[in-house]
Amino acid sequence: MNINVNDYLIVATIIFCIGALGVLIRKNLITIFLSLELMFNAANLGFVAVSEYLNLMSGDIFVIFIMVVAAAEAAILLGIAIAFYREKGTIDIDKANELKM
């Protein structure tokens, strides 16, 4: 049995869905962030697999940019987490409800 692009995509989908589930059900800011990273990586995997399948390079380049964005995001989010913790004494996401009118 040969591994083709669909198999990679299925794995990527599974990881993506797990990440999405994590975002939905967890309340811990850090865990949510980790779940987001999972979703990023799933997408990356998809990019690379399709790029290889179509003999292209653009997907790979994209992955690099996504990594940059993820890194930047990580920095910002952790800054926010620290500020949030300082403010509320917790990082429970449900406490972040000040967007309400």
Place this chain on the structure above:
Amino acid sequence: MSIFLKYILSIIIFFPLLSALILVFVNKKAEGLLRNLATVLSLVEFLLSSFLFIYFKSNTYEFQFVERFSWIRAFGASYFLGIDGVSLFMILLTTLMTFVSLLSSYKYIKDHVKEFVILMLVLETFMLGTFASLDVLLFYLFWEFMLIPMYFIIGMWGSGRRIYSAVKFVLYTLAGSLIMLFGLITIFILHYNQTGNFTFNLLKLYNTNIPLTLQIVLFIAIFLGFAVKVPVFPFHTWLPDAHTEAPTAGSVILAGVLLKFGVYGFFRFAIPLMPEAALILTPIILVLAVISIIYGALVSIVQKDLKRLVAFSSVSHMGFIMLGLFAMTAVSVDGSVLQMINHGISTGALFLFVGMFYERRHTRLIADFGGLAKKAPIFAALFMIAVLSSVGLPGLNGFVGEFLILVGSFKQYTVFTIFATSGIIFAAVYLLWMFQRVMFQDITNQKNEDFKDMTFREIMTVLPLIFLMFFIGLYPDVFLSRINPTVVHFVNIIEHNKYAYNLIKAKMGLFNA
């Protein structure tokens, strides 16, 4: 001079704005200077606008003093101005009423004088812009801008439930005009689909070919926008509130100019853009107009508040104007346009007088007055002239317009006209009864004993209006000769569409009369 005439419309429109800008630099404390300056500037503005009258060519329906500059090229909006016989007089009315209302508010407006005069002048610019623009987008912008100063004028210097009234006024009008915007944009897009050109040029949009069902939908949408402004019967309830709570100047502008925008909108936009729909919906609109006439009159009879009475009488009078416009004969539309001027003058004058009552006694309840003719004969005499002009006494302005409307609509809409004519009885009932209770009989309230007669300034305020009442009543030809070509052209457009309309009528078999 030629340059001046070439850009005269822009000059007239933006002169008040410039005046307001000058007033911004005047010290807030110098109230006398502010008032005088604003009044003088508005007088200058009126004189400027009289140039339009002088140089207006009365033998053509074509738009005159046209100015056109590209504005937003991406979707064909342009700065496109021009006037015909109808907008000419609307502009003159606006400049006159602004001058008069500024002159009338020397005593009434006591605080925030600077803001008040600036807002009035800014409002004038917007009103003039609305009357002069021939570009739909430009029109709509001016139209909506008007609300802002008016909102503040009612909300800041009003009396009683002024915030409620101001908000009600704005929301009512806004609700209507948003629906209208939808209609206008739909026509704009239809025009694009048909010609491939983006344009907001009204004269080009006239040629848009709109399918009938869509026409009806759009007409109803645009109708709502204008009907609120007029106001026609079920959409009128903002009017008594806004009129009653607004300061005198606000009421004068509201009655004198703002209500005209509704009818003007029908004349300039709704009917020529969608003539078939207008023809089909005419019976319904006429029913509303006739209801407005009788309803407004009947409700006026039992009002206890002077200003509210005049406000409801406005509903009745505007009903006449709507009847004349939608009867769509040359005579009735002539009368309708003339009556727009008349209503501005007469009702404006009535509001001025009510304001003078309020300044003297700080009440507007009819029951608080009585026997004032003895104390203030000049007041009584001039007030009576204004009342009679509103009643439609021959020799004064109201009669000419009313009669033209009625005689013009009689043939086609006999029943409506008969009902409308009964309005002249009611007008006599409510206005004369009011006059009797205020001016005649003996003084019952001790406070009226030192009721002052009119001052020189107050006489000067109403004198132009009184003069016009007689002038239009005795020699309306000056006005009619300039209005008539435009109106005849307007009616010809409708007649042109009657053929199509009759085909539809035959097809639908609905209106077999």
Place this chain on the structure above:
Amino acid sequence: MNSKDLIVWLIPFFPLLGAILWGVFGKYFKNYSGYLGSIFIIISFILSTVIFFMVAYGHSFTSTLYSWIDASYFKVNISTTVDRLSVIMLVMVTGISSLVHIYSIGYMKDDKGFARYFSYLNLFVFSMIMLIMANNFLLLYVFWEAVGFCSYILIGFWYEKKSASNAGKKAFIVNRIGDFGFALGVMLIFVNMGTLNYSSVFSGIHLLPPYLITTIALLLFAGAIGKSAQFPLHVWLPDAMEGPTPVSALIHAATMVTAGVYLIARCHVIFSYSPSASNVVLIIGGITAFIAAFIAMTQFDIKRIIAYSTLSQLGYMFMAVGIGSYAAGIFHLVSHAIFKGLLFLTAGSVMHGMSGELDLRKMGGLYSKMKKTAITFIVGGLALSGIPPFSGFFSKDAILASLFNKGDYFFWIIGELVAFMTAFYIFRLIFNVFFGESHVDKNLHVHESPNVMTVPLIILACFAAVFGFIGMPPFNHSIFYSFINKDFANSLNFSPAVNNYPWYLLSTVSVIAGISGIYTAYVFYIKKSLDLEMLKKRFKAVYALSYNKLYIDEIYDFAIVRPMKNFSVFLWRVVDSFVIDGAVNGIAQWISVTSSKVRKVQNGMLMSYVFTLTVGVIALLAYYFVR
């Protein structure tokens, strides 16, 4: 503008000038406004006389001042036509106006609003002159309303009195109801004929279908009903007596109220093509003549009695024009103007001497104290009662004769009955006021009026005495008839009173009716040989009906005024404030409630936002998939 035009336009010009001068600069003129005002009217009168002879020995002519309204196909000029009918009216109006003006100088001497009074009065004369001279229906309508307005301000001249201002308002509004019909009539003429000029309308009216002619005629007649105070719109005229008495004499007896008759005479072409409309005129005239005389018999206010008498006499005129006897109607109009003006002015003189007292129960025996007034009054009374040789006899007889000759015996009988009642009530008045024992308050200094008032009375009395001879029976051979008939000759079904019956027989019947009326009054009030109180008790219901003016005011109040007021309150309180505003505020409320609910969606919980986002993604994907 040739001299003819100039003279025509100067006739209304002087009164208008006067009205403006006294109205605006009244306080500078003071008493001169009276003298100058009278002089202005006298000038108008002289000019009218000149025009009268110009027309009598020449032709009628038209003169245009300027184009008034020119709206597309609706064109109306300010222009006049002077023909035989209008010159007679003109001379009558300006003549009586002159006398009333002179009389007013004395009557209104101490009034604060002296200048204002003359301003109004001059304005009225102006409007009336223009009404008569108008050559199209719109102008007629304009001045029709204008005289109504003048009547309004003159009735309410003493506006401090609530009753006076009420009466003025009532007059104006009731008139407007009539004018409502009139206006519709004018519109109907325009839409069918395309013009409002008398000459074009009259020459083309026969082309219209009969029902339209009848409708037009009836609508015009509605205006006449209002202005001439015919049943059922007669209610304003008795109340109008609140105004100064010279005003009642001029407006509410001699000139304005007869405008209705003038209108029908002017439009005789229209009416002659519509027998049914003419019949309506006849019937309304008959009803009014009868009920007004019936009411007048029991009233106590001397001015009101004369006012009802005016109604009744107007009823005669309408009967006359209703059967097509236009000449007789106009003849009675003029003679009535003279003797009724006289009666009102003398009543004013009595009031003046009695310091404003009007109740005839508080008078009596005044003959010795004010001889001139009394004699002139009696002359007027005799003229009214139709006793030869006073003018009323000739004019009333002309009407009754034409009724009889036309075969309308029923209305002839009514006419004779009314003649009897008329003689009765006017002599009831005369006997109670001038003869019998005095009931005058002892403190009251009764005096004769000054010469400025009595001289007009005497002039009018002379006219009342001799005027009738120009209409000597048989009427259709008289001077007046032959003068005016040239105008009416072109009307189609005009039938001059056919002289089937000897005129002297009919005249005798009328005279007998008059004399028996006077005798009855004599029996009741001078001889007192019949017990009045007993009679009142026996016919209690009839008496109450008459005394309370047939309860018409009350009926109107109950059936029209109150329901309308209640309905208006309903519209205001329920429809406006509750239904429409309720709907508006309800929508606002609904939006506010809904939005406060929808707002909960935005709860600030990040997780719910994320969840919504996910659902959105799922939905989007599903959409693409389904597509």
Place this chain on the structure above:
Amino acid sequence: MEALFYIFSIIAIFSALMVISVKNPLTSALYIILCFFALAGFYILLNMQFLAAMQILVYAGAIAVIIVLAIMLLNLAKTKGAIKDFHQLVIGIIAVGLLFLEVILYIDAAGEKKPTGIYTNAIINKVGNTQIIGEFLFTKYVFPFEVASILLLVAVIGAYIFAKK
């Protein structure tokens, strides 16, 4: 190769599940590093050694370390992060299940596609994937590349601002 694929798959999915299910955030962080390694393995399988290296360096090395640092800095290791809301769990699973289903259906429906590019495995191996990526980054993608660096700079400043008291 196939065996490797399955092994990496199992590791990746297992560690991903552990990331979202364990209570302690620190444990989660450790599991995600495991996941990153498994993904790096995939990249190698896909002939992208450079990306695999970057994955390990950037993700497992940098980002994960920052996270762990933050957890320790805030002393969060003991925070209760357990899933308490059963309701939310069920809805989440249903939603995500649907999402999964849809994506799978998409993949299924996509069908065969012919390769369009020129960068076959042979060429990549000949030139070297690092060089190809480098050439791309400094030629065709130079603008996004510079933007990305500015983004990083902004992120640094932003993180500083946020974390600063």
